[in-house]
Each structure stands twice: as structure tokens, then as C-alpha cells.
Amino acid sequence: MEWEVVIGLETHAQLQTKSKIFSGSSTAFGAAPNVQANAVDIALPGVLPVLNRAAVECAIRLGLAVGGRIAARSIFARKNYFYPDLPKGYQISQYEIPVISGGSLAIIVGQGEQGYEKTVQLTRAHLEEDAGKSLHEDFHGKSGIDLNRAGTPLLEIVTEPDMRSSAEAVAYAKALHALVQWIGICDGNMQEGSFRCDANVSVRPKGSEKLGTRREIKNLNSFRFMQQAIDYEVHWQIATLEDGGRIEQATVLFDPATGETRAMRSKEDAQDYRYFPDPDLLPLEIIPEWIARVKAGMPELPAEMKLRFAPDYGLSAYDAAMLTVSRETAAYFEDCVAAAGRENAKLCANWLMGELAARLNKEGGEIAAAPISPLQLAALVRRIADGTISNKIGREVFDALWNGDAQDVDELISARGLKQITDGGAIEALIAEVLAANPKSVEEFRAGKEKAFNALVGQLMKATKGKANPQQVNELLRRKLSG
Amino acid sequence: MINRSLKELGAALAEKRISSVELATLFVERIERLNPTLNAFITVDKGKTLAMAREADQRLASGLAGPLTGIPLAHKDIFCTEGWLTTCGSKMLSNFVSPYDAHVVSRMKLAGLVTLGKTNMDEFAMGSSNETSFYGPVKNPWDTARVPGGSSGGAAAAIAARLAPAATGTDTGGSIRQPAALCGLTGLKPTYGVVSRYGMIAFASSLDQGGPMAKSAEDCAYLLSAMAGFDPRDSTSLDRPNEDYGRDLEKPLAGLTIGLPREFFGTGMAADVRSAVDAALAEYRKQGAVTVEVSLPNSGLSVPAYYVIAPAEASSNLSRFDGVRYGYRAPEYADLSDMYCKTRAQGFGAEVKRRILIGTYVLSHGYYDAYYLQAQKIRRLIANDFVEAFRHCDIIMGPTAPSTAFAVGAKSDDPVAMYLSDIYTIAVNLAGLPGMSIPCGFGEGNLPVGLQLIGNYFEEARMLNVAHRYQLATNWHKRMPENL
Amino acid sequence: MPLNLDQVERLARLSRIEISAADSGETRDQLNGVFALIEQLQAADTRGILPMAHAVELAQRLREDIVTESDRREAYQAVAPEIENGLYLVPKVME
Numbered sequence A: 001m002e003w004e005v006v007i008g009l010e011t012h013a014q015l016q017t018k019s020k021i022f023s024g025s026s027t028a029f030g031a032a033p034n035v036q037a038n039a040v041d042i043a044l045p046g047v048l049p050v051l052n053r054a055a056v057e058c059a060i061r062l063g064l065a066v067g068g069r070i071a072a073r074s075i076f077a078r079k080n081y082f083y084p085d086l087p088k089g090y091q092i093s094q095y096e097i098p099v100i101s102g103g104s105l106a107i108i109v110g111q112g113e114q115g116y117e118k119t120v121q122l123t124r125a126h127l128e129e130d131a132g133k134s135l136h137e138d139f140h141g142k143s144g145i146d147l148n149r150a151g152t153p154l155l156e157i158v159t160e161p162d163m164r165s166s167a168e169a170v171a172y173a174k175a176l177h178a179l180v181q182w183i184g185i186c187d188g189n190m191q192e193g194s195f196r197c198d199a200n201v202s203v204r205p206k207g208s209e210k211l212g213t214r215r216e217i218k219n220l221n222s223f224r225f226m227q228q229a230i231d232y233e234v235h236w237q238i239a240t241l242e243d244g245g246r247i248e249q250a251t252v253l254f255d256p257a258t259g260e261t262r263a264m265r266s267k268e269d270a271q272d273y274r275y276f277p278d279p280d281l282l283p284l285e286i287i288p289e290w291i292a293r294v295k296a297g298m299p300e301l302p303a304e305m306k307l308r309f310a311p312d313y314g315l316s317a318y319d320a321a322m323l324t325v326s327r328e329t330a331a332y333f334e335d336c337v338a339a340a341g342r343e344n345a346k347l348c349a350n351w352l353m354g355e356l357a358a359r360l361n362k363e364g365g366e367i368a369a370a371p372i373s374p375l376q377l378a379a380l381v382r383r384i385a386d387g388t389i390s391n392k393i394g395r396e397v398f399d400a401l402w403n404g405d406a407q408d409v410d411e412l413i414s415a416r417g418l419k420q421i422t423d424g425g426a427i428e429a430l431i432a433e434v435l436a437a438n439p440k441s442v443e444e445f446r447a448g449k450e451k452a453f454n455a456l457v458g459q460l461m462k463a464t465k466g467k468a469n470p471q472q473v474n475e476l477l478r479r480k481l482s483g
Numbered sequence B: 001m002i003n004r005s006l007k008e009l010g011a012a013l014a015e016k017r018i019s020s021v022e023l024a025t026l027f028v029e030r031i032e033r034l035n036p037t038l039n040a041f042i043t044v045d046k047g048k049t050l051a052m053a054r055e056a057d058q059r060l061a062s063g064l065a066g067p068l069t070g071i072p073l074a075h076k077d078i079f080c081t082e083g084w085l086t087t088c089g090s091k092m093l094s095n096f097v098s099p100y101d102a103h104v105v106s107r108m109k110l111a112g113l114v115t116l117g118k119t120n121m122d123e124f125a126m127g128s129s130n131e132t133s134f135y136g137p138v139k140n141p142w143d144t145a146r147v148p149g150g151s152s153g154g155a156a157a158a159i160a161a162r163l164a165p166a167a168t169g170t171d172t173g174g175s176i177r178q179p180a181a182l183c184g185l186t187g188l189k190p191t192y193g194v195v196s197r198y199g200m201i202a203f204a205s206s207l208d209q210g211g212p213m214a215k216s217a218e219d220c221a222y223l224l225s226a227m228a229g230f231d232p233r234d235s236t237s238l239d240r241p242n243e244d245y246g247r248d249l250e251k252p253l254a255g256l257t258i259g260l261p262r263e264f265f266g267t268g269m270a271a272d273v274r275s276a277v278d279a280a281l282a283e284y285r286k287q288g289a290v291t292v293e294v295s296l297p298n299s300g301l302s303v304p305a306y307y308v309i310a311p312a313e314a315s316s317n318l319s320r321f322d323g324v325r326y327g328y329r330a331p332e333y334a335d336l337s338d339m340y341c342k343t344r345a346q347g348f349g350a351e352v353k354r355r356i357l358i359g360t361y362v363l364s365h366g367y368y369d370a371y372y373l374q375a376q377k378i379r380r381l382i383a384n385d386f387v388e389a390f391r392h393c394d395i396i397m398g399p400t401a402p403s404t405a406f407a408v409g410a411k412s413d414d415p416v417a418m419y420l421s422d423i424y425t426i427a428v429n430l431a432g433l434p435g436m437s438i439p440c441g442f443g444e445g446n447l448p449v450g451l452q453l454i455g456n457y458f459e460e461a462r463m464l465n466v467a468h469r470y471q472l473a474t475n476w477h478k479r480m481p482e483n484l
Numbered sequence C: 001m002p003l004n005l006d007q008v009e010r011l012a013r014l015s016r017i018e019i020s021a022a023d024s025g026e027t028r029d030q031l032n033g034v035f036a037l038i039e040q041l042q043a044a045d046t047r048g049i050l051p052m053a054h055a056v057e058l059a060q061r062l063r064e065d066i067v068t069e070s071d072r073r074e075a076y077q078a079v080a081p082e083i084e085n086g087l088y089l090v091p092k093v094m095e
Ligand SMILES: [Mg+2]
Pocket: A010, A156
């Protein structure tokens, strides 16, 4: 049987506020246990929550970025369950009326030829508080509870079950990861848990309308683990069903060591969270003026930028999408084009997505902190465009800039004598020398072997140390041989 | 001295006729003598009290004193008090020395009031007789075989027996007004949001409100002015200008329209309560007020609606008592879940557990709409009834409680009978309105009767005025239990 | 409708309150007494009435994003049942 994979994602993005969602404690990462857990966070008797305005603004920013509806009036609810890292015995979240509903996110799945675009519909995004952490290291067979993280603001962003493969799920997660950073609401640090995904995975016979029973993979904190976990889970579900088994709804964890998913041990009898409106918190009202104010302070969004890039810079939709994967990439590109000239935009894009991306990928690091500045790359691009250097020599210049051997492109070109040889007479003289030295190749070419021509070009370029203009060499050589 | 009003005590302190230390000592000694009988206090700490009194004396000497500086005050043990045991009447918090002060406690400290101790109460304020306290029942000073009412029963007994000139209380369904009525005191539950709930251990958050308990309306006006006020830490605290709640005390009542809800004057009221209430209404007419009949047609559903909403909120509010970060933890358990279950089984008393179970039920899947949501809709109907009634009157009056103080043990095995003790007070909490109880006579067995005053939203000053004018003409509020 | 013992047991489990087998019958009876009272709500016609969750019907007040709290761990943990190295200790948490 052919199976269809159905995936929906729930992402918890920690919001970049200074203080917690309902208290004045710091949200800074890495403090000693419980020193950032104040009376409200540890739920002393009698304490009360007061909502952080900045957390709401983050939600509004996301709502604007995904084209969701921003509720004029939303409700905070209590989700009741007992767990030692949940000090109040309930989590303040949103249930019936979330702050954001609907919206969508465009994603690019795969690369190059196989790449395609897709739109993932969002169900909702709601504000809630994070829990603390249970540390399972050995405390004489006990667990230690650190409540520093308790009360950190979260935006839980929930998709429709729109994704059909682990690749789509990862592409969505990456796009959302870039977006939340782009709009400045989340630092995206996955190691520190600032951006964590739960994947609801089910399979169904291809063509079936009915959704299969889903299992929820909790707390995927890297894209690689997400891919592995979903792939494992999909295989497991299909194998189970093909063996005549049944899928039970469950919450599962991914073990990176084994690459497997397993159901969580604490099989709480059918959870009943007893959601109800939090009596400590009146309805959250967001007036249109507030939304307008937030909108005015928003950066240009990737979707808008992508639409603008293609016509403005004469780029393909794919290039435009690649250049807007992050705000830093887009900014780098636009700074580079501004200096290199709009007519060189395509060349800038090629260098950025080619050599620069490859180096960053290989050596690690963020584009914003690349050893080559947008202005340096623009200078390089200009010298290629005006024929001062060849593309090949360009790579040598790029290396020197990357390694810090030089700062100024023009100085480097003249210091190393990298200027392209464009003097026809000089090139013709060299051609005569090369033909004289390679009679065999000349003979083969005359016998119809095109390969021999390339060999002669290679010899010529070698003789000029790559500085000859390849096009010019081609033309002159061909004229000479046919002459 | 023990019968003096707060104004008189303030004057005595200001004129150095007595020091705060002397005054505190006087009350501490009465507590030492009478508390073993009454059990009105859970915690007294003479050392801390006298230290605060000494500080107050310094303030008085330096001329930085306010009208309440140096006057002793008892706090209901539901208010967190830094450095003091704060038990909320429960074994669960039998070892909880609060690391912080409730907003109300800070405000009272700021006004220079001296903390006399922490008063007994029904466990987590769940009760109407003070019999659910882990620290034993409180006795009514008028008749120690009877209950003082609840849940602020310790505060009521303490003031009635003159162990304290005044006290803080809280009222979720009548917990200030009903004990005030049963002990012959004046008590006021403000409009929801006027007094900060920060540091007041939550029972039912959408209903809880702190307020003053004292001998007279005038005293309550002083206390409320000190207690009320905006608190940014409570997001339901209302950001309104501070008020002098005593500003209208002396205004004559001519032209006042008093609404008498038909439903409050039915068969449920005991005869002795009825005659005292009727007599009080006659006094008001004598002062120029007119009475009109009004109707609160849905008030009959206030008790069932309350016993859905309050337990629902309580079941969630009390989840934090899990033996992890503070409070009681069971000595033996098999694993984490067992630790929770045993801690909560041993740490909570029967009534608290009952309400947690009720609350869990009405919120659970499949029952939420029929119970919780339905109760909230009825809550709106009840609130709307008051809006309509206040179109026809300035203030509503009726009995505070259906009977005078009942015998210890009379209702403790019948939760529903106990719940009906609050039949006249609960609707006020559901609507969020201010309510008061003032002494209006004595019933059988020389037991006090309370008259309930219900004001429109933010009409506390008006209510205090109406109560004060009555107290100028009567002396029920000045009586104290004899044989103590 | 009256509760049975299974339902009482489930409520107790959800509430994390141990109820001994000996007590569950009495608990059930008392709960059923209260539910009989609550059942009166069903008689009221509330069609078209909006639920009232709060005593005041205003918008939520928000706070500015400012860190106002400093470390008070020692004071808070002075009342904790069991701590070690600044952590609250509990019986082993199973996932
Ligand atoms: Mg979720």
C-alpha cells in the first residue's frame, strides 16, 4: 500500500522580553538555579500574575508577519495538571480565544532543481508561560527542580496538518525559525531551548481523507533531530500498520543516541486539563491603534521583500527566496547591491549564494559576522563586471579578503598584478608561442577533435596565470587556427 | 480603653495619654488571658508586636504619624505577613513563615498600625462557622457554645471580646459580613478590585475581597481608607484615586431610598432576626429614609451558582499546595504521585478536600458547560438583577444571616445546611458589589443580629454614611459580651 | 446525577488527593448532597446570556517589560521541605 504522511507542528518560541510574562524576574539564560524565580514564579501563596506588555507585542508582530487575525479580545485560561516543574499546578495559557488565529507561512522545500514552494496554514498562536526544569542527575535518587525558566514568555504557534514529509516539516520549522528572528521576537537559540517543536505525525493510505491516529513527538530542539525523529516515526507507524497493528495516540520522545522514538513512561490516565478562564486575569484587549503602532515599527517582512527582490534586481523567484531566508542575508545582499550598482545585482546574488554561502557553510558562522563585508564583496563584483579581473581571479581575491590578507580590492589587484590581460597583441603573441609548442593538439583540432581546442585554451590560460580574458582568448585562438 | 473607637485611640496616642507600647501590651495581655477560651488567634508574637509598637511610638514622637499610627490591629491568617507564621487555618501551611507581606499588610504597616497577631479562620476561608480550622474552632464571645461565623471568625471573636480594636478580614461569600453579624460587629466587603488581593491567599479569585472589621462604621471608614488603593501587582486591582471613605459619614439621610429585596424577607429568616431588622428599618424611616420593595429574582440561585464557581476556582488555586516548595509534605510516600496524593490528603481538611473535588468535577470534560458555564451565566443574571434594583433605590438592606449564631457542631456534618448560612451574602460577591453588616439588635439568647447594607459599585463612602447615621442613633454596636 | 465510587476515585486522582477505600463512600455521599444543590442551576433558562467570569468587566491591565526582582532564593527556600544546591528536591520524576 502507498502511504501518505501527515504532519502538523506546534512550536514554542521563547519571546525576547527582559522580564517574565507574568512577573518582574529576569529571563536571562544560565543563572544559578532558582535565583531568577521570584515569589510569583515559585507560586508562593497569595501571589498574582500581571501580564507583560512586551510579550503581547511579540504576539502582535507574529500575527502581522503571518497575516493572522489579531483578536481584539482574547482570554487567558488555566491548564490544570500536576508536575513538579509547574509551580502553580496549572499553566497560564490561552485556550478558547487565542491572541492570533489563522495566517500562513510560505516555505521552500529542497534545493535547486528539486526545490518547490509551499504554503503552510497556521491554526493559531497563543501566549503562555514556560515551565521550570526537572534535573534528573543524581540527587540520591531524587530529581532537582530549577524554576528559573518558569514564567518565561512563550508563543505557541500551531499549524494545520499540512506537511507531507519530514523535509516539509523541517522546511517549515526553518522558515518559522528565520521569521521569529527576522521580526525580533525570539533569539532562535535551539540549544538553549528558545525554539522547540513538537511534531504530530500520522500516516494514512494514499487517497484517504480521514486522518490516521497521531503520535506527538515532543521537544525537538534541532532540525536534524526533527528530520530523524519524523523519519523514524513514519517508518515505525507504517511498519506497525502493515504488520496489522494499530497506532495508539501517544506522546513520544526522540532519543538522539538511538535515533528512535519511544512513548513516554508516565502514562497518565486520559488527561483532563480542566481549562477555564483565569480569574486573576481579565480579558486581553488589543485596540487597532496598538496594532498600527506595532506595524509601524516592524521591519520589511521576508514575503514582501521576496516579492520586491525579483523585479527590483532582475532575479528569479528562487533566488529572491534564497536571499530572504534571513534578515541578515537580505540586508547583506541589499548593502552589497547598493555599493555594486543595481546592474550587478545578479552577480552579487551569485557570489553571495555561491562562494560566500559555501564558505560560511564550511567554516560556520553567521553572515552578519562574515570576514568579508558587503562593501568588499561589492568592490570585487564591480571589478569582475568591468572586466578588470576574471571570475577565476575573483576567487583568489575573495580568498585573500576572507583570510584577512587584504582589505582593499583594488590595492590587492594591483599589488598582486591580477589585472586581466586584454591587450590583443600580447595575447596573439602568446597564442603563437603555444601553437608552436603544441603541434599535436593543433593537428588533433584540425582533425575535428574539439577537446584539443580546450587543451590549447588551458595552456594559454596557464601561460597568462589566468589573467587573460577567457572570451578574448577563445575568439583569437579560433581565428588563428581557422586562419 | 478597650472600648474606644479608633478615632479616640488615635487622639489618645497623639496627645501622649497612652503610648503604642502600652496600648499593645493591654491587648496582648487580654489575648493571653482570653484566647485559651476563645481560640481567636492562631499566632501571637509579643516580641514582634512590641517592636512595631516601639517604632510607632517613635513615629508619634517625631510628628510623622497618621491617624492610625500606633493602633493595634489583628490580621486574618489568610494575609501573608513577612516573618510571621501564615497558615490560612490549614495544616498545609502549619510551617509557613511568609517571606513577604500582602499588599494590605504593607498598607497597614505604612499607616503605622501595629500587628497584634494572626486570627483564626476556616481552613482556606472555606466555612461559615470557623469549625474547619486545623487550629480548632473559634468560640463566639457572646456564647462560647456557639460559633462566631466564618470564615473570618477569629477576627470577629477577637474584636467582640476586645482582644483587638479592629481586624482585617476577607469575604468570598460572606466571610466578613456573616461573622460580623454573629459577633455584633461592623464589617465591610468593598467593591471587587478596591482592595488588592496580592498576598491574600486565594480561595476563589473572582470573588475574594479583603475588608475591615471593627466595632463601628466610623472605624471601618478609617481602616478602609488605609487598606484600599491601587496595587500594580494585582491586575484586577482598580486604578482609581485614593478615597477618604469617612468623608460623608455625617451626611443626613433624608431622601435616602432603601430597597428591600422581596426575596430576602421570605420564610428563610428567623423571627428574632426579622424583628431586629424591621426595627432597624423603622429607625431609618424615622431619619427620613424611604423604603421600597425591589426584586432580585435570581438570588435564589446564588448559593448553587457560588458552589460551582468558588470550588472551581479553589480547586485550581489550591493546586500549588503540593509539598514541593513550601508547606507540609507527607513524611512517607512511594513516589512522586504518591507524595502529592498523601501530602494533599493529610495537609487539607475534609471541607477543603470536598470543595477541591467539587471544583475538579464541575470543570472536568463533559461537565464544564452544564455546571461551570451555566453557573457563570446565572452569575450574570444575578448581577443584572442588582443593576435593575439600583435603578429604584440608593442602597439595599436586609438580613446578613438567616439566624443568629448557631451551636458549635450544629451544622458541621451537613455541608449543604452550612452553605445556606450565606444565603443573603453570596449574591453580593457574585456581582462584585460592596456589602456591609452592622449590629441591629439582639435575638434570642442575647445573640447579636446583623443588618446587611448593599451598595452600588464604589458606593462604600455612602454605605458607611448610612451605617454611621444609624450608629449615632443606636448603641447596639457599643455593647460587648459581659461575662468575659 | 449522583456520582459513583469510580467517579469519586477519578476526581481524587485528578486532584491528587488520596482517599482511602473506607472513606470513599462517605465522600461520595457528601458530594452527592452538594451536587443535589448545584443541580438547581439546570432549571434556569440562560439562553442568550453571556457567561460572567469576572466581577469587574474591564480590560486587563498590563505591566511594562522591566526587571524588578532580584535574587531572594535564600528567603524563599528557607520554607522549602527539601533543597540541595539551590534546587527543590522531589521524588524522581519519570518521563
Ligand atoms: Mg501544545
